[in-house]
Amino acid sequence: MHELSVCQALIDQVLGLAREHQASGVERIVLSVGPLSGVEPALLMTAYPVAAAGTVAEAADLELVQSAARVRCRGCGHEAEVPPNRLSCPACGDYHTDLMSGDELLLIRVELTTEAPAPA
């Protein structure tokens, strides 16, 4: 269960942004998590309150957007959404494909409560 480590890294980034913008609270956090990121969304949700306890991000809404695994075939050029353990081309069967999305583990956006004026 490495999701707690991942959550700790998330909190570090969020708190850094909150400091940078002199925020008094964190309202909402949006993440993009792909099925090939190695992170289980449900476990990440469970770990979040533990990692965030006692910080300005404690009460934040955590939104995980789960992307799908998509591949593009280097042979026939077909692009398709595929199951995470079937990354060969569904059209021609070739396994020489490139992953277009599905391994993301990204902090997309943070929404903060702040009294400071917005930077120009």
Place this chain on the structure above:
Amino acid sequence: MCDTCGCNVTSGNRHLLETEGKFYRAEDGRVAVNVLRNLLAENDQEAAHNRAHFDAHGVLVINLMSSPGAGKTALLEATVSALRDELRIAVIEGDLETENDAERIRAQGVPAVQISTGSACHLDAHMVHDALHQTPLRELDLLFIENVGNLVCPASFDLGQHRNVTLLSVTEGDDKPAKYPVIFRAADLVLLTKTDLLAVLDDFSPAQAERHLRSLASEAPVISLSARKGQGLERWLEWLRSELAAHRERLARGETRRPAIQPEGARLHGAERPARGPAPQHHLLRR
């Protein structure tokens, strides 16, 4: 993906960006900051730092991953025994507890540093960095990192290694690549281990294991071996020698490489990939 040039934006997440630009004030007075940064960016930065250390000393670093008991330490014992007169080798061992694996490696006459992770299920770049202070990089050609036995968590953390090797022992199922796609997709080489036991196992097909691996769009070579019986070791040793030679050539050109799995960055940076060639190389980023 690099977190700086926008190549993090993929067809899978572009729609999540509500506005252009990094910063805006929402109607209700909230301030929203668009970030698009890898959650493990701090680990990745430390990993890049480790890699710069390795490259400065010309050391090739290989991360071994597998389930517990797949034979990582036995493989290292056999490898060290075969190569210690030819190459200067050291090992970093990751386990939750005990010094046992490091002691087995030291018994082969090479340095070993044990990282005890406590309850942590994986190594991360910071743990490896701490271990580097006890590792004689200046006197090495090849450094192995034996990750914690676990087919899930180690796959998510870059340690600064150049190559990932994932072991699958034939006493496990041949469908392990389909069950644990993340870790097998990360492999630059897959080793089927304990193959001397195939004679008494009727439910493991090496061909089937390779088919499951190819279904992950992996081009990684597959080598069958038995470390205990010394079968098939020569192909593995040859792979190590050729990787070390290729790595030295890369370093001479001022380049390095990360392990497998960088397709998006390569595509979005415009680096054309040969249709069936090796994974793209990456230039050394100095911070």
